Amino acid sequence: MPILTVCMNPALDREFYINDFTIDKLHRLTIENSRMTPGGKAINVAVDLAAFGIKSVVTGFIGGYLGDVVLTELRETSELITTNFVHIEEEIRENIAIIDEKNHTLTEINSSGPTIPLEDLQHFLRRYKLIVPTVRVVVLSGSLPIGIPNSIYGELTKLAKKYNKAVFWEAKDEIITESLKISVPFVLKPDFRREKKLFGEDLKTEQDYIDAGKEIIRYGVKMAVLSYKIDYDIVVTNDGVWFVKPLVGVEHAHLLGTGDTYMAAMIYKYLETNDLVEIAKYGYAAALAKTWYKRKIPPTFEDIEKAMEKFKIERVE
Amino acid sequence: MKVKDFYIRDITAVLEDETVTRVLKILSRQEVTGVPVINEDYKVVGFISENDIIRAALPSYFALLQSASFIPDLNQFVRNLKKLSSKPVSEIMTKPAITIKETTPLLHAADLMIRHSLKILPVVDEEEKLIGVITRMRILEAVSGEEKTAK
Numbered sequence: 001m002p003i004l005t006v007c008m009n010p011a012l013d014r015e016f017y018i019n020d021f022t023i024d025k026l027h028r029l030t031i032e033n034s035r036m037t038p039g040g041k042a043i044n045v046a047v048d049l050a051a052f053g054i055k056s057v058v059t060g061f062i063g064g065y066l067g068d069v070v071l072t073e074l075r076e077t078s079e080l081i082t083t084n085f086v087h088i089e090e091e092i093r094e095n096i097a098i099i100d101e102k103n104h105t106l107t108e109i110n111s112s113g114p115t116i117p118l119e120d121l122q123h124f125l126r127r128y129k130l131i132v133p134t135v136r137v138v139v140l141s142g143s144l145p146i147g148i149p150n151s152i153y154g155e156l157t158k159l160a161k162k163y164n165k166a167v168f169w170e171a172k173d174e175i176i177t178e179s180l181k182i183s184v185p186f187v188l189k190p191d192f193r194r195e196k197k198l199f200g201e202d203l204k205t206e207q208d209y210i211d212a213g214k215e216i217i218r219y220g221v222k223m224a225v226l227s228y229k230i231d232y233d234i235v236v237t238n239d240g241v242w243f244v245k246p247l248v249g250v251e252h253a254h255l256l257g258t259g260d261t262y263m264a265a266m267i268y269k270y271l272e273t274n275d276l277v278e279i280a281k282y283g284y285a286a287a288l289a290k291t292w293y294k295r296k297i298p299p300t301f302e303d304i305e306k307a308m309e310k311f312k313i314e315r316v317e
Numbered sequence: 318m319k320v321k322d323f324y325i326r327d328i329t330a331v332l333e334d335e336t337v338t339r340v341l342k343i344l345s346r347q348e349v350t351g352v353p354v355i356n357e358d359y360k361v362v363g364f365i366s367e368n369d370i371i372r373a374a375l376p377s378y379f380a381l382l383q384s385a386s387f388i389p390d391l392n393q394f395v396r397n398l399k400k401l402s403s404k405p406v407s408e409i410m411t412k413p414a415i416t417i418k419e420t421t422p423l424l425h426a427a428d429l430m431i432r433h434s435l436k437i438l439p440v441v442d443e444e445e446k447l448i449g450v451i452t453r454m455r456i457l458e459a460v461s462g463e464e465k466t467a468k
Binding site: 057063075079081082083084085087088089123126130131134 | 325326327328329332339343346347355357359446448449
């Protein structure tokens with residue numbers, strides 16, 4: 001049974017490698033320093049799953065010239081990926097990442113995306129209901145285009161749980177807050193890239209993160225994985241709280257897509273074990289291994305195994 | 318050469334009770350000439366193409382004439398198409414659909430396409446569930462060997 005990954009807001013990812021990137025200046029790019037790949041969090045998850053040998057069906061909304069590029073590239077990526085998008089009239093968004101390896105910075109410019117008419121949303125929902133019984137796990141990850149309510153992750157999870165499917169989320173605060181009221185996932189990884197916020201509260205101290213994680217668990221989520229200070233993670237389950245810290249330096253210029261690799265690797269491990277901490281550890285190792293590459297490409301099993309030795313996990317509660 | 322190595326893993330489809338308007342939207346947005354029709358179990362039950370829609374909108378004697386030059390004007394066609402747009406797919410789809418499997422030899426798929434003058438063939442699994450489609454263009458590319466030779 002494949003994994004269903006729901007990408008509501010796909011994007012064309014553009015990576016530019018520019019050393020000494022500064023504003024108000026002309027930068028020239030060679031072909032090898034510019035890359036175009038299918039993007040959007042759930043699409044990245046599907047690409048990583050394919051690298052791990054796992055079949056997936058990708059759904060969501062796609063359209064326009066950029067949509068055609070994403071779809072063509074995605075089909076070229078792997079035979080393990082099946083596409084099932086609802087095509088819309090409008091153009092999808094473009095995500096621009098400027099990577100400066102010399103100064104170790106990652107500058108991202110993400111556009112907001114199209115507006116989805118109600119008719120297309122209904123069209124999507126009908127197909128989602130048909131596909132859910134045929135998959136093993138459902139992944140809801142990433143932002144939403146205009147016209148899709150923040151409660152959608154909750155609604156889609158409710159439908160998936162009718163068929164006893166495990167659901168994984170990665171999303172920002174507004175979606176989490178609205179969706180948790182309707183239904184809860186098995187694993188939740190808040191997306192803190194833009195705002196370090198949960199349930200409307202700013203998260204500052206380590207304790208804030210632990211409390212936020214516990215609040216997620218109180219809703220009935222089995223595991224919350226919160227990234228704290230970029231390369232530290234806090235894992236909260238019903239049994240306790242863990243801190244995951246790297247033992248090696250992490251290249252911040254290579255962080256693009258690590259959250260998605262984390263997610264894909266957790267799903268990979270979930271198919272093997274129910275041990276939540278093991279699942280989180282494997283996700284962390286894969287994300288860490290991914291930072292060893294310049295490009296947004298999935299890590300190899302060999303590098304993930306190596307990464308298993310490069311961090312420590314300690315129980316704090 | 319087998320279908321497995323060349324088909325498009327896209328499972329866009331319509332349901333029997335969806336309207337012709339929706340089909341037209343899918344065809345124009347995805348720039349395809351037809352889509353498989355599925356039931357609630359994702360099993361292929363038919364196929365609907367632009368040809369099916371045009372045929373249903375033209376007067377019945379058109380098929381006999383095989384030419385549009387006998388039609389006095391387009392008014393009747395436009396009127397019929399409007400009436401047709403709210404009708405369910407099931408009324409004008411071709412059924413049963415001609416389907417192939419991953420293991421079907423490419424030559425056999427090409428033969429089916431030529432004999433039935435089809436541009437797209439749905440690919441199904443052992444349970445007749447839709448897993449993708451193959452287009453004439455894909456087969457041409459495969460046969461010409463310039464692109465997508467067995468990965």
